[in-house]
Amino acid sequence: MRIAILETIVMPAGHEVEFDRILVEELKNQGHSPVFFVPEHFPFKLDYHCDVEYLDGGEAISYAGVSRLKRLWLSLQRERRRIAWYDSACRKAEEKKCDAIIVPTNSWRAMRSIHHSRIKNSPVPVLYMFHGIMPKDRKRFCDGVRSLKPYPNIHLGALGLQTDFSELADCPCFHAIMGPVYIPFDLPVTPEFHIHTPLRLGFFGQYRREKNLNFFLQAFKKAQFRNPVELIVQGATATKEDSDDFERLRQEYADQENIKFIHKNLLGIEWQKAIMDIDVMLLPYGAERYRYQPSAMLFTAIGYYKPVLQSPEMNPEILQEFTIGEAVKLDSVDVFSRQLENFVNTFEEKKETYKQGLIGANEKYGQDKLIQHIIKIFNS
Structure with a gap:
């Protein structure tokens, strides 16, 4: 099949870039031909x-670094353009330039745009993917799914670990889809469990103040480790506020020789090398939304065979099924510091258990299963 990936999101970094890569590479692996449908001058x-x-329909719109008022204006402009992009994609489908369309990352607003676009009557199946459904958005999301029942070629997929959507049991257009692991595509290696000396802990990803980095740094500085430990902190920042906050922390901990800060976007092979060079992924993110949205960093840790130390609300179903690390309490710096100490100091005796858990998780959340599910949807 010739499958179009309709991408309109502009990000300096983030899971959208790597998620599109998963779609492209695994579609090719399974004998399909991916093609991108993007706005003019799209900045790949x-x-x-x-x-x-x-x-x-116009160029893609970025919200990076803009004020709240300007963001509101841009969101209205983006919605108008989104409808035009959908219309254009539908025309390309009518011209037989694809056999199916995937729209990889969406908010509930996409469903509103579908109603105003000719794409609702697309001649080929179109799958819109939603990365986790928050409780506050659930009713609105389900209402949107039901509203699109009359259009048989429009499919809505909830990507994540939530499978109980009993209120949508009568909606054949709805699909619960498991999230995939992220792997190092560009490195000539097969990921496997490997440990360095000193033990290397890594805090990676797009930095936002909600990710509790300062809380974690305080705990790391206070912890007493029996063996040498290094900490690598990488942050890609999308707003000036987050960038300033990251730089403040870099200066505050500049005297710690075993802490290294990397303030830059890491993409492609540079990102993959950085992840491969650590031993343990630190995910002490306290935001409640991670209970519902699949964490790209957690699925990266699994795909790279890195045990995790994570907050308990981050996709808890995974730790319940696979021992790939530990959940930590974020009640106080003292409590977290003691847990961090225990995790590091007992790592050697538990590493085989973590290895087996990572093998099992990689089997369940393999990229091949994501594409098989998508193709099944298109053929239904």
């Missing part, structure tokens, strides 16, 4: 090595 962050078709 990676060369995906596949065909590109440009959509009518």
